[in-house]
Amino acid sequence: METPDIPAEPMLWSGWGDPAKAAGLPAPVLKMLRELLGVREPTRRPVTFGEVRLAPVTLSAAVFADLSAVVGRTEVRIDDDARIRHTRGKSTPDLLRIRAGDACDAPDAVVRPGSHEEVVEVLRVCSRHRVAVVPFGGGTSVVGGLVADRRGFAGVIALDVGRLNRLLSVDAESLLADFEPGLRAPQAENLLAGHGLTLGHFPQSYEYATLGGFAAARSSGQASAGYGRFDDMVMAITVATPRGTMEFGRAPRSAAGPDLRQLVLGSEGAFGVITSMRLRVRRAPAERVYEGWRFESFAAGTGALRRVAQNGPMPTVLRLSDEAETMVGLAKPDQIGGFQTDAGCLAVVGYEGDAADVAYRREKTAETLSGLGGVYLGPEPGEAWAHGRYGAPYLRDGLLAAGATVETLETAAFWSDLSRLYDAVRLVLSVALGQTGPQATTPLVMCHISHVYPSGASLYFTVVTAQTGDPLGQWDTAKRAVNEAIGIAGGTISHHHGVGRDHRDAYALEIGELGVEILRTVKDRLDPAGILNPGVLIP
Numbered sequence: 001m002e003t004p005d006i007p008a009e010p011m012l013w014s015g016w017g018d019p020a021k022a023a024g025l026p027a028p029v030l031k032m033l034r035e036l037l038g039v040r041e042p043t044r045r046p047v048t049f050g051e052v053r054l055a056p057v058t059l060s061a062a063v064f065a066d067l068s069a070v071v072g073r074t075e076v077r078i079d080d081d082a083r084i085r086h087t088r089g090k091s092t093p094d095l096l097r098i099r100a101g102d103a104c105d106a107p108d109a110v111v112r113p114g115s116h117e118e119v120v121e122v123l124r125v126c127s128r129h130r131v132a133v134v135p136f137g138g139g140t141s142v143v144g145g146l147v148a149d150r151r152g153f154a155g156v157i158a159l160d161v162g163r164l165n166r167l168l169s170v171d172a173e174s175l176l177a178d179f180e181p182g183l184r185a186p187q188a189e190n191l192l193a194g195h196g197l198t199l200g201h202f203p204q205s206y207e208y209a210t211l212g213g214f215a216a217a218r219s220s221g222q223a224s225a226g227y228g229r230f231d232d233m234v235m236a237i238t239v240a241t242p243r244g245t246m247e248f249g250r251a252p253r254s255a256a257g258p259d260l261r262q263l264v265l266g267s268e269g270a271f272g273v274i275t276s277m278r279l280r281v282r283r284a285p286a287e288r289v290y291e292g293w294r295f296e297s298f299a300a301g302t303g304a305l306r307r308v309a310q311n312g313p314m315p316t317v318l319r320l321s322d323e324a325e326t327m328v329g330l331a332k333p334d335q336i337g338g339f340q341t342d343a344g345c346l347a348v349v350g351y352e353g354d355a356a357d358v359a360y361r362r363e364k365t366a367e368t369l370s371g372l373g374g375v376y377l378g379p380e381p382g383e384a385w386a387h388g389r390y391g392a393p394y395l396r397d398g399l400l401a402a403g404a405t406v407e408t409l410e411t412a413a414f415w416s417d418l419s420r421l422y423d424a425v426r427l428v429l430s431v432a433l434g435q436t437g438p439q440a441t442t443p444l445v446m447c448h449i450s451h452v453y454p455s456g457a458s459l460y461f462t463v464v465t466a467q468t469g470d471p472l473g474q475w476d477t478a479k480r481a482v483n484e485a486i487g488i489a490g491g492t493i494s495h496h497h498g499v500g501r502d503h504r505d506a507y508a509l510e511i512g513e514l515g516v517e518i519l520r521t522v523k524d525r526l527d528p529a530g531i532l533n534p535g536v537l538i539p
C-alpha cells in the first residue's frame with residue numbers, strides 16, 4: 001500500500017491534516033457547488049487562532065501540583081496553543097465550531113505521561129480531585145469522543161498519550177509486535193518496515209490517528225478485506241484504570257471464559273487508558289496491484305462484491321462507489337470533478353502479497369466479477385485511487401470555506417438488509433438537507449461499500465449541501481433523522497467511527513436497557529469517581 005510521508009507539522013487546528021497539504025477546490029467543483037447545489041459564499045469568515053475563545057482554567061493549584069509531581073512540570077500544559085489543539089475532534093460540527101471561534105470544550109490542561117505507571121498515577125490524582133480525564137490519541141475522532149461532560153467536576157484534562165510512542169518488541173516467529181498507544185499509524189508502519197513487516201491498517205485518517213485510538217474506537221482500514229479490522233489485530237492489551245492495571249490476552253485464541261479484550265476494544269476511554277498492545281502483524285507484501293472495474297448499477301456491483309466475500313478468495317482492497325460517487329469522481333480525489341454521468345459504478349480492487357498469491361487471487365476474483373457483469377477497466381482507476389486515497393479529507397476545508405456543508409457517516413448491515421438501509425439513509429438525507437423556496441436545493445448524497453464480510457457490508461455516505469445560516473443546526477437535524485432511520489432499517493449506528501457522544505443515544509437503543517446497565521456496572525467498578533470520558537459512550 002502506498003503510504004504518505006509522516007507529516008512533520010502538528011495537525012491544522014481549524015481543519016484537517018498536514019498544513020503543508022492544504023488544498024484549494026478545483027474549478028469544476030466550485031462550479032458544481034454553485035450551479036447544482038446552490039452554494040453561496042458564507043458571510044462570516046473563519047476566526048484567526050488569536051480570536052478563538054477559551055474559558056479560564058479552573059484547575060486548582062493543588063491539582064496542578066499533584067499532576068506535575070507525577071509527570072513533570074513541563075508535561076502539564078495550560079497554554080492556549082495546547083488547549084486549542086486538544087479541543088474536540090475532526091468531525092464537520094467540530095470544525096464549524098472551532099472555525100467560529102468556539103473552544104468552550106477545551107480541556108483546562110493537557111497532561112502527557114511518559115509511562116504506564118504515570119498514567120495510573122494521573123488517574124489516581126484525578127479521581128481524588130474529581131477531575132475529568134479525556135484520553136487523547138491523534139484527535140481525529142468524528143463522533144464527539146473527545147468532549148467530557150464537565151458537570152460535577154473540578155476541571156477537565158486531556159491525557160495525551162503522545163509520549164508513549166515506542167515499538168517495544170517484535171516476535172517475528174509469531175508475527176506479533178508490542179506497541180505503545182501513542183504511535184501514529186505511519187510511524188508504526190515505518191518501524192515495522194525495518195523488520196520487513198506491516199500492520200496493514202490504512203484508514204483515511206492514517207496520517208494522524210494513533211494505535212491506541214484505533215483500538216479504543218474499533219477502527220477499520222481501507223484494506224480491511226485483506227488485513228482485517230483493527231480489533232482483529234489486537235492479541236493482547238494493557239489498560240490503566242483508576243483501580244489499577246488490567247491485562248488481557250495471552251494466546252491467539254482461548255476458551256478461558258469471555259474474552260475481556262472485547263470489553264476494552266471500542267470502550268473509547270470510558271473504562272481506562274490503553275497503554276500497550278500486542279498486535280498481529282504481516283510480512284510486508286512483495287507485490288501490490290490495484291485495478292478498476294465498472295458495474296452498470298450499485299445493485300449489480302453490490303451483488304458481485306457479496307459473491308467475492310462469500311466465495312473467496314478475498315482481495316486486499318474491495319470497494320464499490322455508487323453512481324453519484326462515481327460521477328463526481330470521489331473515488332479518485334486527485335482527479336475529482338470529472339463528472340462522467342455515464343460512468344456506472346466504479347469498483348476498486350487491490351491485491352497485496354507475494355507474486356503467486358496475488359496472481360491466484362486476481363484470477364479468481366476477475367472470474368467472479370466478470371461473471372456478474374463487471375467490466376475490467378485496467379490498472380489506472382485503481383492506481384489513481386491508491387495515489388489519492390488520503391487526499392479527500394483535505395477538500396473538506398475548502399468546501400466549508402466555499403459555503404458548503406460536507407460530512408460523512410457510516411453504518412453496516414447484513415446483505416439482506418443492505419439495499420433497504422441504503423435507500424433509507426439516502427432518502428432521509430435528501431429530505432432533511434433539501435431546501436425549498438425560491439432557492440430550492442437538493443443535497444448531493446454519495447455512498448460506497450469498502451468493508452465486506454461473508455454476511456454483510458458497511459455503507460459509507462458522503463453528503464454535500466448548501467450551508468444555511470445555521471449550519472450546525474442544519475446538520476444536527478439531519479443527523480438525528482439518519483440515526484433513527486439506520487435503527488429502523490436494521491443497521492448498526494457505526495461500523496468503524498465509534499459511538500462518542502454523537503451516537504450515544506442510538507447506541508443505547510441498539511444494545512437495550514440491560515446492555516446499558518452492564519456498561520454502567522463495569523464503569524462503576526473500574527472508575528468509581530466516573531472521571532473517564534464522562535458523557536462519552538455510556539448514556
Ligand SMILES: Cc1cc2nc3c(=O)[nH]c(=O)nc-3n(C[C@H](O)[C@H](O)[C@H](O)COP(=O)(O)OP(=O)(O)OC[C@H]3O[C@@H](n4cnc5c(N)ncnc54)[C@H](O)[C@@H]3O)c2cc1C
Nearest residue numbers: 137138139140141145203204205210212213219220269274
Ligand atoms: C478525515 C478522517 C478520516 C477518517 N477515516 C477513518 C477510517 O477510514 N477508518 C476509521 O476507522 N476511522 C476513520 N476516522 C475516524 C478516526 O480516525 C478513528 O476513530 C481513529 O480510530 C481515532 O484515532 P485517534 O488516535 O485519532 O483517537 P482520538 O480521536 O484521539 O480518540 C478517539 C477515542 O478513543 C479514546 N482514546 C484515544 N486514545 C486512547 C487510549 N490510548 N486509551 C483509551 N482511550 C483512548 C478517546 O478518548 C476518544 O474517545 C476518520 C477520521 C477523520 C477525521
